[in-house]
Amino acid sequence: MKMKSPIKFNFPDNFLIILAGFPASGKSTLAKELKLIIEKCSVRSVKIVDPDLIRSEIAPRFDFKLEQKVRKRHLELIEISLSNGIIPISDDLNYYSSMRHQLKEIAERLNKKFFIIHVSTPFETCLSWNNVRGNPIPNSVIKKIHKKFDYFHRYQWDTPVFKIDMSKVDNLESYVIDLLNSLDLKSKEENVISPISDNFAQKLDVVTRQIVSEFLQSQNYQKSKKKILKLRKLYLKEHVKNVRSQEKIEEDFTYFLKTNLKTNKI
Missing domain, CATH: 1.10.12 (Lyase 2-enoyl-coa Hydratase; Chain  A, domain 2)
Incomplete structure (x- = not known):
């Protein structure tokens, strides 16, 4: 990766990045670019918590019945990373607000910030990209998730700091650098909490x-x-x-x- 000028991010603490979007929306591509640039431009280490890897360790083929077991392990790895000063990226669908709330609770329990990024690549594009990569997840599952997806802003905490349609991104490196510049500022904002009266x-x-x-x-x-x-x-x-x-x-x-x-x- 060649950058026009040296870029440094001085994150005062580690934090949690929560990706949310349909299968085959480009979340993993975004996660890898985030990891690459954060580790190149800061002292922080990044752990991508990828449910596809967890699934492959549990069973050779996708089985919807095993998803709760996959999710449990996913949350465990997020908490371990946050506890050890690492920036974890939840590279999961996180399509229910309850899923995002689980991650929020882990971050708050450890007194860490969390940032939600909505990968908003259109449903039809996701189906096309899934076909290109050999349908690792059945299209019927993607259609089911599309119908059940809990969109944002119902709760104040459940508001993405960024929204990205990966099918419209020409220069992902430039986009991620802008994104991380904003996260760098947000990570330095103090949560001032006064004692309860x-x-x-x-x-x-x-x-x-x-x-x-x-x-x-x-x-x-x-x-x-x-x-x-x-x-x-x-x-x-x-x-x-x-x-x-x-x-x-x-x-x-x-x-x-x-x-x-x-x-x-x-």
Whole structure:
């Protein structure tokens, strides 16, 4: 790779890059270019966590029934990398918001930043590229994912910092350098979190209790009462540190419960 002038990125800490898009959208090509330039232009090491490699270690051919096992290993490798000062790239489909939320939780638990990049290559182009590479994933699976894809902006945290249609990129190196310049700035922004006031703590207690009560009024959740109460305690202890408004508490805690009660399919 030849660059016109020396470029250096001074990332003060490692962080998580979350790619999201259809199969055969060019995510792996983007991930490799990100790794190449980050390692060439900074002191940081990069680990691409590729589910295709994990699948090949588990079974010789694609089997949708094994996807939960693949996903579990994927999350484990992300956490290991983040814990060891490495920048992991989640080179997965991440087509459900619950999948992206799992990655968000890992980053926040380790006090690391995360950045979502939407690889928005059109569905028809993905099918064509998949055919060219020999259909490693059946087209029927790509069509299924296309129908189920959870698009962004429903939640404040679930907002891509970049959107890229790989079929329209002429100079990927130049694009990635611009992308990393922005990430370099964003990685240096401080998350200033003030201590929780007594009034806010009281509001937090009331709002989360009210949401638990609403859940338990539904017959679908009555058998999960003990788990819901434990999840509330866990949320108050570990997950609420970045929430500072009642509206966001309601949104974030409701989503947290639904995800952990497996009402969102993964």
